[in-house]
Amino acid sequence: xxxxxxxxxxxxxxxxxxDRSNYDSVCQDIAKEFIPxxxxxxxxxxxxxxxxxxxxxxxxxxxxxxRWTAAMDGLNTPRGQKWQTLxxxxxxxxxxxxxxxxxxxxxxILFEARYGGGSSFASSASEKYTSLGAFGTGVxxxxxxxxxxxxxxxxxxxxxxxxxxxxx
Numbered sequence: 001x002x003x004x005x006x007x008x009x010x011x012x013x014x015x016x017x018x019d020r021s022n023y024d025s026v027c028q029d030i031a032k033e034f035i036p037x038x039x040x041x042x043x044x045x046x047x048x049x050x051x052x053x054x055x056x057x058x059x060x061x062x063x064x065x066x067r068w069t070a071a072m073d074g075l076n077t078p079r080g081q082k083w084q085t086l087x088x089x090x091x092x093x094x095x096x097x098x099x100x101x102x103x104x105x106x107x108x109i110l111f112e113a114r115y116g117g118g119s120s121f122a123s124s125a126s127e128k129y130t131s132l133g134a135f136g137t138g139v140x141x142x143x144x145x146x147x148x149x150x151x152x153x154x155x156x157x158x159x160x161x162x163x164x165x166x167x168x
Contacts, residue, residue: 016161027135027157034061034134038156065133072129079122082111113149120152127154137162 031039077083086103093099114121124140132138135157145151 012163013161016163020161024158030134034065035130038131038134065130068133069126069129072132073126076129077122077125079115082107084110086110114152116149118145118148119150121150124152124154131157 028039084107086107087094088099088103113119128138128140130138131154137157137160139155139157139160141153141155143151143153
């Protein structure tokens with residue numbers, strides 16, 4: 001059974017890689033023009049070639065992407081504010097003052113973990129917004145770093161194969 005599941009996963013990944021191959025060259029062209037530091041679509045070495053910046057004739061696209069990133073960061077995840085709150089799915093519980101206090105405390109803990117040292121949330125979210133503005137997709141991995149708490153990591157779109165299931 002496990003071998004069948006693994007075989008199906010590998011087959012599905014192969015199909016997704018084939019489907020995505022049509023977009024890889026487009027994404028590579030976008031990266032070359034707007035974010036040369038992320039032009040790693042076909043280069044497994046991932047060594048940065050700073051001569052790629054010589055190809056850019058006008059920096060207005062990079063400036064616009066930088067402003068897009070700053071706007072998305074400031075509007076969606078402002079560092080100086082609590083931009084997310086927790087509530088119960090039960091409306092009656094949300095009226096209980098003790099439940100409100102509990103969710104406020106958990107929200108405080110979440111933000112301390114998110115913006116505390118080692119979580120990399122702020123930089124990873126910023127990279128995700130840059131990817132979203134350039135390629136139309138941004139991927140943010142949320143993981144448990146065991147002894148350190150929550151860890152966030154932006155995953156480059158060239159490393160992802162996206163698919164939908166019946167739930168979206």
